[in-house]
Amino acid sequence: MSALTAAAQPNRFVPGYLAASLPSSIGGMAKVQRSADPLAAIAQVKVYDREHAIFAEGEAADAIFRVVDGVIRLYKLLPDGRRQIIGFLQAGDMMGLAFAERYLYSAEAVTATTVQRISRAQLDDLLDAQPSLARKLLSVTTSELVAAQDQMLLLGRKTALEKLASFLLALSRRTDGNRAIALPMSRSDIADYLGLTTETVSRGFTKLKTNRLIRILDGGKVELLDREALAELAECA
Amino acid sequence: MSALTAAAQPNRFVPGYLAASLPSSIGGMAKVQRSADPLAAIAQVKVYDREHAIFAEGEAADAIFRVVDGVIRLYKLLPDGRRQIIGFLQAGDMMGLAFAERYLYSAEAVTATTVQRISRAQLDDLLDAQPSLARKLLSVTTSELVAAQDQMLLLGRKTALEKLASFLLALSRRTDGNRAIALPMSRSDIADYLGLTTETVSRGFTKLKTNRLIRILDGGKVELLDREALAELAECA
DNA sequence: CGTTTTGTTGATTTCTGTCAAGACACGTGG
DNA sequence: CCACGTGTCTTGACAGAAATCAACAAAACG
Structure with a gap:
């Protein structure tokens, strides 16, 4: 349901990372066929307690994640400990799709959380096998960028x-x-x-x-x- | 040359819109074949004087742009006139790829500027004809998002x-x-x-x-x- | 060469941060 | 079920960084 809402409108709340929803089977969208959500097929489900780390900035970025349930915060730290939260993620949102060697921010569970984990290698295979996926991810990432720009206006002015x-x-x-x-x-x-x-x-x-x-x-x-x-x-x- | 540098490293300077470079023939990269830069083939070249508007937030977003030469600023305004510059674009950078009906920020030439203009319709055709382009744009957009997140840290903390x-x-x-x-x-x-x-x-x-x-x-x-x-x-x- | 715009510097104000203490909520254990 | 302790939230007093207001200097332009 919240996945539905998120998919229907550009995600302006979460300027995090790939936080807008892909059409998916999350939240009981029974009509969506498996082929429309290829990520779910290869995803590994993981559960995190509240306040627990999911990954940290600088770690090898070997997987991307999609939130099934709960709330997650993404943040960056300055050396002296100042923290900037990049975004709050909810059901349907994605994170970690940076195409970088290492994660560029940390992710922690705000509430108890369930996520789907898709390994980088599997994602690459999937992108090769199904070129249309890249376009979907592009559109999702673009929404993210729009949200990030709104957040810049907020933070700066x-x-x-x-x-x-x-x-x-x-x-x-x-x-x-x-x-x-x-x-x-x-x-x-x-x-x-x-x-x-x-x-x-x-x-x-x-x-x-x-x-x-x-x-x-x-x-x-x-x-x-x-x-x-x-x-x-x-x-x- | 600056296109080269920009392509080689993630573009951290311009958290604007699709500002990292695609491999292109800009700047004398003679070795790159035409097929590697399909955008150039269909682009229309335009020139803007310094301090002139290229497009404004809210206008119908019927084209995307790639900077050939000069510097451009992208910005958003609050109703009372406060301005947040989202990014400065240089040769090789792209803007306008929002997949939205309307532009979500304004673009103005800081210096005299040459840009390539690619109509939305043409881009869509190209994305259909050449699925690998979506993946390139995805990687470019992702770099943008990374830069935007760094800028959030800067603005907020x-x-x-x-x-x-x-x-x-x-x-x-x-x-x-x-x-x-x-x-x-x-x-x-x-x-x-x-x-x-x-x-x-x-x-x-x-x-x-x-x-x-x-x-x-x-x-x-x-x-x-x-x-x-x-x-x-x-x-x- | 005068005019206009942009940049620098100074004086002052204001908003937000810092430091500190008390109120409140929550979870645990008696 | 209640008492206690821990952590979070709220409120207050004060300080400090940056904004504002203002004047001048310097550069750009015609």
Whole structure:
């Protein structure tokens, strides 16, 4: 279901790596034939506990991954420990398709996570056998790039509150029509995604709450009370 | 020649749009056969004066472009005029390959520029006729995405001086071995690329000058006097 | 050579980061 | 089921980096 939504619209929430969905059998899309999802046929399913590493920047990049369930964060570190989260991945999103020797970012499970692992060698074979796959991956990667460019605009030119509003709206776009959106990631994750500190994120939430633009529900869920005002704040996004 | 350099290494300078080079006949690569550069065969050559628009965000995206000569800036605007430059494109770089109805950023000539224009329809035909092209474009787009992620780290987590050092090093990586690098773009362009103001960029240059890390030559060229120190400052970059 | 644009420098403000403490939630074990 | 400890979140006071405002210098242009 979330795979469906993600496939239907360009993925603007996750400027991570190949994060838009390929048409796939994830989420009960029974109508899709096996041939339409060649990756699933060769994938190996893996499960990770929350907060566990999936791979780290600099490791040999011998496989790509597709998220089946859960949320994953991709990030890069500076030598002194500063962290920039590149994207949050959800069901249907892909990561690791860098065509580089080594992974260029680290991946960790935010929640308990199930992923499909496709080895690099198998992917190469598949790309040879099925040239149309390259075009699909191209279109997916392109969506990623678009999201990354939006995120550059956010990081370079938006204020803290604008960043938060943009983030919440982008999240809600993925969480289909419902107004309550889950925030499985910590304040610190959000901060490192938006180029802020946890304190600034927290103050931002408080401000949005007192201005009645959002409401915090139990379970850490957020309800967007005034999308108009949020969109105004986000300045397009 | 610059096409050669750009093709040899992942393009880390231009997190724009499909900015890494395809193998092409640009720059006198005589050995490359026509079949290796199918885009050139169908491209229409266009010339733009400096500071002129090539296309604008929101326009119908009916063509993609490859830069033959000159420097181009890609940027996005917020409604109130704040600008984020997504990337600077040089010879060999491509732009517009968004598979979207409309362009998602604007493109302007920084210097006088020559580009090849390939219509969307022609590109689609070409992709059908020559499936291997999709794989090349995929690899190019992927390099772009890598560059975009580096730029996210820069925008979100680096200080003004670190941003400047990273920028200069990235530039010098494209301008092959020579230590003097051209800065065809204005301070304001650099500022909007790094998420800073012109004043902060100017102060940064001054600081790098007084610390003898760089030297300004005539013609606006910059000589990197101490790469080590700059790399240290850039924190990897 | 004058005019206009671009770049530099200085003074000041503001936003966000830093440091610090308290509130709250959560999981564990009694 | 409740008490406790640990970690996360929130709030406050303060500091600092970069933005803003402003003036001048330098370069580009006609």
